[in-house]
Amino acid sequence: MVRVLVVDDDAMVRNFLRQILTKRGNDVVAEASDGDEVVPAVQAHHPEVVLMDLRMERMDGVRATAAVAALPDPPGVVAMTSFDTESTILDAVHAGAAGFLAKDSGPDELVAAVEAVASGDGALSARAARVVMEQVAAAPTARGRREAQDMLAQLTDREREIAYRVAEGLSNIEIAGRLHLGEATVKTHLGHACHKLGVNRVRLALLVDRAA
Structure with missing residues (x-):
């Protein structure tokens, strides 16, 4: 419910x-x-x-x-x-x-x-x-790419790893299976990443793609 x-x-x-x-x-x-x-x-x-x-x-x-x-x-x-x-x-x-x-x-x-x-x-x-x-496919400026990379650098290795999987379009259950983690663990790391960067899941995915 x-x-x-x-x-x-x-x-x-x-x-x-x-x-x-x-x-x-x-x-x-x-x-x-x-x-x-x-x-x-x-x-x-x-x-x-x-x-x-x-x-x-x-x-x-x-x-x-x-x-x-x-x-x-x-x-x-x-x-x-x-x-x-x-x-x-x-x-x-x-x-x-x-x-x-x-x-x-x-x-x-x-x-x-x-x-x-x-x-x-x-x-x-x-x-x-x-x-x-x-919008993601539109080439970002060099400054925009650096800013996105700097933001992602604030995350832990595990948070970044999960952020990359989010950008691939995977659900939490799929990420958990891919990384051999519990779904609750994925949600916790994802929540921490979004809180640190002041974004939600969709905007986190955009940020990862812009940093690439």
Whole structure:
């Protein structure tokens, strides 16, 4: 069971998402109708995942995602939008979203994304993954590469080893098998690496690729 905060300015959409998630055994602990309600809701209800609409009136989901990411021990954020443009996807990822879904995604994809982010994995839609990889493929400047390398140098050997496997697209279970470690050990090292660098899993993978 994953504890989820559902954020959307449309009450019907929130109800629909609640039904999908609870039917699959997850727990919608709270709802919010705008971005400025998200941080107080996170602090009050301690969700593991925030399912975040990106287009809201008072505070959009990108700014709300950044505010959540700045909290101590933040929940993972899965961003959702009807307008999955390249700029929207990259804005959400750089704000700290660990997952990105189009609103027309099916129930199975939605639940899988929430559960993947709760377990510490990333969850990008096919289009979002393609946009992120296109950004990675763009040649970084020499300065950008050095900065990424300097950041990764702050990690222990084991943390770096796990970061490299994350950049390969492996899940925590796959990393554990590859390195002959327990899954909990992988999650601990990965959590330490992300905390040191102030990034989440998706941004850690981008950092590794930029340093290469």
